[in-house]
Amino acid sequence: ATSREPLQIPGERQRRIGPLTLPDPAGGMELNEAADSPAVQLFVERAQDGAPDFHLTADNASVVAAICIRLDGIPLALELAAARVRMLSVEQILARLDEMFQLLSGSSRTAPTRQQTLRATLDWSYDLLTPGEQVVFRRLSVFASGCDIEAAEAVGVGDEINAAVDRDEVVDLITRLVDKSLIGVHQRPPTAWYRMLEPVRQYGIQRLTAAAEMDAALARHAAYYLDLALRAEPALSGPSQVEWLERLEGERDNLRNALLWAAEHDKADMALRMAVALFHFWEARDYLTEGRGWLEQAIQASRSSNSAESRDLRVKALRCAGRLAHQQRDLSAAESFHSESLGLARELNDQLGIAAALSELAMEARLAGRLEQSTALAEESLTLCDEIGDHATTAYALLESGITWKDRGDLAQARQYLNESLAMYQTLGDVRFIAITQAMLGLTALKANEPASAEQHLRSAIAGHHRLGNRWFVIYDLQWLATAILARGEPRQAALLLGAAHGLGDALGEVITPIGGANAAALAAQARVALGDTTFAAAWGEGLLMSREQAVATALAAPDTHEKPVRSISGSPGDDTRLTRRELQVASLLARGYRDRQIADELSISVATVGVHVHRVLGKLGIRSRWQVGEALADTSQRQQTTQT
Numbered sequence: 001a002t003s004r005e006p007l008q009i010p011g012e013r014q015r016r017i018g019p020l021t022l023p024d025p026a027g028g029m030e031l032n033e034a035a036d037s038p039a040v041q042l043f044v045e046r047a048q049d050g051a052p053d054f055h056l057t058a059d060n061a062s063v064v065a066a067i068c069i070r071l072d073g074i075p076l077a078l079e080l081a082a083a084r085v086r087m088l089s090v091e092q093i094l095a096r097l098d099e100m101f102q103l104l105s106g107s108s109r110t111a112p113t114r115q116q117t118l119r120a121t122l123d124w125s126y127d128l129l130t131p132g133e134q135v136v137f138r139r140l141s142v143f144a145s146g147c148d149i150e151a152a153e154a155v156g157v158g159d160e161i162n163a164a165v166d167r168d169e170v171v172d173l174i175t176r177l178v179d180k181s182l183i184g185v186h187q188r189p190p191t192a193w194y195r196m197l198e199p200v201r202q203y204g205i206q207r208l209t210a211a212a213e214m215d216a217a218l219a220r221h222a223a224y225y226l227d228l229a230l231r232a233e234p235a236l237s238g239p240s241q242v243e244w245l246e247r248l249e250g251e252r253d254n255l256r257n258a259l260l261w262a263a264e265h266d267k268a269d270m271a272l273r274m275a276v277a278l279f280h281f282w283e284a285r286d287y288l289t290e291g292r293g294w295l296e297q298a299i300q301a302s303r304s305s306n307s308a309e310s311r312d313l314r315v316k317a318l319r320c321a322g323r324l325a326h327q328q329r330d331l332s333a334a335e336s337f338h339s340e341s342l343g344l345a346r347e348l349n350d351q352l353g354i355a356a357a358l359s360e361l362a363m364e365a366r367l368a369g370r371l372e373q374s375t376a377l378a379e380e381s382l383t384l385c386d387e388i389g390d391h392a393t394t395a396y397a398l399l400e401s402g403i404t405w406k407d408r409g410d411l412a413q414a415r416q417y418l419n420e421s422l423a424m425y426q427t428l429g430d431v432r433f434i435a436i437t438q439a440m441l442g443l444t445a446l447k448a449n450e451p452a453s454a455e456q457h458l459r460s461a462i463a464g465h466h467r468l469g470n471r472w473f474v475i476y477d478l479q480w481l482a483t484a485i486l487a488r489g490e491p492r493q494a495a496l497l498l499g500a501a502h503g504l505g506d507a508l509g510e511v512i513t514p515i516g517g518a519n520a521a522a523l524a525a526q527a528r529v530a531l532g533d534t535t536f537a538a539a540w541g542e543g544l545l546m547s548r549e550q551a552v553a554t555a556l557a558a559p560d561t562h563e564k565p566v567r568s569i570s571g572s573p574g575d576d577t578r579l580t581r582r583e584l585q586v587a588s589l590l591a592r593g594y595r596d597r598q599i600a601d602e603l604s605i606s607v608a609t610v611g612v613h614v615h616r617v618l619g620k621l622g623i624r625s626r627w628q629v630g631e632a633l634a635d636t637s638q639r640q641q642t643t644q645t
Contacts, residue, residue: 019073019197023065024605034061039068039078046082054085063090070097072197077118100202122203125182135165136173137182138211141204142221144253146195148188149174151254154224155217188250188597218261225251225258226270229277236280237392239429242467248281249469250601259294268301272313279320284432286472286508288324295321308348315345315353322360327472335364352393355384359397366404374404395424399437406444414444435464439477446484454484459556466552471508474548475501479520481555486523491530492539498524499543500551547581549588549602579620586613587621590629 020039034040035056043064047054056064067090071077077100084093100118129137136156143151149171156170165173174194177183184195196204208214228251235244248255255278262271275291275298282291299317302310322337338360345353362377378401385394402417422437442457458481465473478501486494498520528536546554579587582603589599596610603610621632 020068020075020078022069022073024609025069031056031058031061034065037065037068039071039073040064042075043068043078043082046079047085050083050086060090063094067094067097070094071199074118074197074199076121077199080118100199118199119203122200125180126203126207129177129180129182132165132169132173133176133180134207136170137177138204138208138213139217139220140174140177140183140194141196141201141208142214142217142257143195143201144257145250146193147254148191148193150191151224151228152194155220186597187595189595193250218257221254222258222261222267222270225255226262226274226277229255229274232281233277236284237428237430237432239431241280241284241429241431245281245284245468248278249285256290263297263301266301268298268305269307269310269313271298272302272310272317274298276313276316276320279323280432283324283327284468284470286327286470288327292321292324292328295324311344311348312350315341315348315350315357318344319353319356319360326360326363331364331367335361338364351384351388352390355381355388355390355393355397358384359393359400362397362400362404366400366407371404371408375401375408378404391424391428392430395421395428395430395433398424399433399440402437402444403440406440406447409447411444411448415441418444431464432468432470435461435468435470435473438464439473439480442480442484446480446487449487451484451487455481455488458484462552462555466548471504471548474552475505475508478504478551478555479523482520482523482527486527486530491527492535494523495527495531495536495539496543497551497555498527499540500546500554501543502540503544503546504548504551545581547585549585550581553588579617583613583617583620586610587617587629590614590617 020042021037022039023034023037040056040061044054044056067081068078071081081093081097088096126134126137136152139156140147140152142155147155152174153167153170156173157165157167174183178185178194182196182200184197185192186195187193205214208217229248232244232248235241255274259271259274261267262274271294275294279291279295282288295317299314299321302314302317318337318341322334322341325331325337326334338357342354342357342361344350345357358377358381362374362381365371365377366374378397381397382394382401385397398417398421402414402421405411405414405417418437418441422434422441425433425437438457439461442454442461445451445454445457458477462474462477462481465477478497482494482497482501485497501520524536524540527539531539543551543554585603586599589602594602596614599605599610617629621629623629623632
C-alpha cells in the first residue's frame with residue numbers, strides 16, 4: 001500500500017518512493033542522455049497529449065531536461081508543466097518557473113480535488129500538519145539547498161515569530177516532516193542532510209511570507225551562516241581545511257543568500273566579516289569572480305563607516321580582494337588593493353596587516369619584473385614577522401622571498417627560504433600552501449636542471465591541490481610536471497599531460513598559462529618535434545579526453561609506468577569486461593574510500609546513477625565488495641603490465 005506517511009503498525013516495512021530519475025548533468029543533458037530519463041519521458045508523453053506534434057529533439061532536449069531538474073522530478077509538477085506546451089514553448093515554460101504556482105495551475109477533472117493542482121496537493125498536506133510542524137516547515141524553506149540539523153535548529157527555534165519552538169523539539173518535528181514526505185533526508189557524511197524538493201520549498205516560502213515570518217527567519221539564517229563562516233575561517237588554514245572546504249561547498253547556496261541578505265539590509269560590517277572569513281574558501285576552490293565580487297561590494301559599503309572594527313576589517317578585505325585579483329591576472333587591480341590595504345594598516349598601526357600587505361606587494365613587484373624592489377619588500381615583511389611572531393604570515397613571506405630569489409637566479413637562497421616556508425606550513429597543517437610551496441620547490445629544481453627532484457615536488461603538489469579541489473592549480477601543476485618529464489626525455493608522457501591540462505582548462509572556460517611557469521605551447525612544440533606529428537597527436541588526444549581524476553592518477557603514477565597510462569586497466573577494444581571512462585572514474589573514487597553520495601557530488605551525477613556504475617564495476621572486476629576495488633585495480637594493472645612486457 002502507498003501512504004503519505006508510515007502507518008506505524010506491527011510488521012510494517014517501509015520503502016520510500018522518490019521523485020522520477022532526472023537527467024545526468026554530467027552527460028551534457030543532450031538528446032540521448034535526456035531521452036533515457038523517466039522524468040523527461042513523462043514530460044514528453046504528457047506534452048504530446050495536448051500537442052501531438054511535440055517531440056524531444058536535439059534542439060529542445062537541454063531545455064526539457066532543465067525543466068525536469070527545476071521541478072525535481074515530481075510527477076504532478078511535470079504533468080502540469082507539460083500541459084502548458086499547447087500554449088507556450090519549452091523555453092517560455094522554463095523562464096516562468098520562478099512563478100511556479102501560477103504556471104502549474106492547470107488541473108485534471110477526473111483526479112481528486114486535492115490532486116488537481118500542485119498548490120491543492122501541497123495545501124492538503126500542509127493543513128494536515130500540527131501547528132509546530134507547520135512552523136518548522138515554513139522556516140526551513142529559507143534554506144536554498146538544504147541544511148544539516150545544526151542549521152535547522154538555529155533557524156527553526158524561537159518564540160519571537162508567531163509560534164514558539166524550542167531547540168529540543170526541532171529534531172522530532174523534522175522527523176515527522178520527513179515521515180510525511182515534505183522533507184527528504186540523505187547522508188552527507190559526517191551529517192544527515194535535509195532538503196525540500198524545489199516546488200515544495202517555494203510553497204513553504206509563500207507560507208512563510210503569509211505568516212509575516214520571512215524577515216525574522218532570514219535574519220536567523222544569515223546570523224547562523226555568519227557564525228559558520230567565522231568558525232571556518234581559522235580551520236581553512238589548518239589541518240582540517242579539507243573537511244571545512246567540503247562543508248562550505250555543500251553550503252554554497254546558503255552562504256550566498258546570507259551575504260545577499262546582509263547586503264540588502266545595510267549590514268555592511270556583517271557582510272565584510274563574512275566575506276573576509278570566506279576568502280580562503282573562494283581562493284582554494286577557484287571561485288575568484290564570485291569572491292572578488294562579494295569582497296568589493298562589502299568594501300564599498302563599509303567605506304561610509306569609520307568605526308575601528310570596520311577599518312580593521314577593511315585592511316583584511318582589501319588584501320583578500322587583491323589576492324583574488326592577482327589570481328585572475330588583474331595585476332593592476334591587485335596592486336591597487338594591496339597598496340590601499342598597506343596605507344590603511346599603517347594608519348591603524350596594524351603591524352600584522354602591514355607585514356601581510358608588504359608580502360603581497362612583493363609578489364606584484366616580482367611579476368612586474370621589479371625583482372630588487374620585490375626582494376626589499378619581502379625582507380621588510382620578514383623583519384616585521386620576526387617581531388610579531390605570526391607563523392602563517394611568516395610562512396607566506398618566506399614563500400614569496402623564495403620565489404623572488406628563484407627568479408633572480410640564486411637557487412640556493414631560494415631553496416633555503418622555500419624549505420623554511422614548507423616546514424612552517426607543515427607544522428600549521430596548511431595543505432593548500434604545502435602544495436603551493438612544493439610546486440615552487442619543483443620549479444626551482446627545474447631551473448637547476450634537476451628534473452627528477454622537480455617531479456617529486458610537483459607530484460606532491462598535484463596530490464595536495466587535487467585533494468583540496470583546486471582545479472586551476474592542478475592544471476598548472478600538470479603543465480609544470482610535463483616540463484620536468486620532457487626534460488627527463490619522455491616526450492610522449494609530456495604530451496599526454498599537456499593534452500590533459502589543455503582539456504581540463506578548456507572545460508573551465510579558458511586556458512591560462514601559469515605566471516612564472518611553463519609555456520604550454522612551447523612545450524607542446526618540443527614534444528611534437530621529438531615524437532612526430534602522428535604520435536604526438538595520439539598522446540595529446542588521449543590526454544585531452546581525460547577527466548581530472550584520470551589525469552591526476554596518470555601524473556601520480558610511478559615513472560616506470562608512464563608509458564602505460566590509465567588506459568592499461570581498461571581492457572582491449574573488443575573486451576566486454578573493460579571499464580568505460582565513467583566506470584574508471586567511479587572505480588578510482590571507490591578505491592579512495594568515497595561513498596556513493598561523495599562520488600555523485602564529485603562527478604556531478606545522481607546517486608542512483610552511481611549505484612548502477614558501482615554494480616557494473618564490481619561485476620567487471622569480478623569482486624563482491626566495494627572495499628576490494630583498490631586491490632582489484634592494482635592487480636589488474638599489474639597483470640596487464642606483465643603481459644605487455
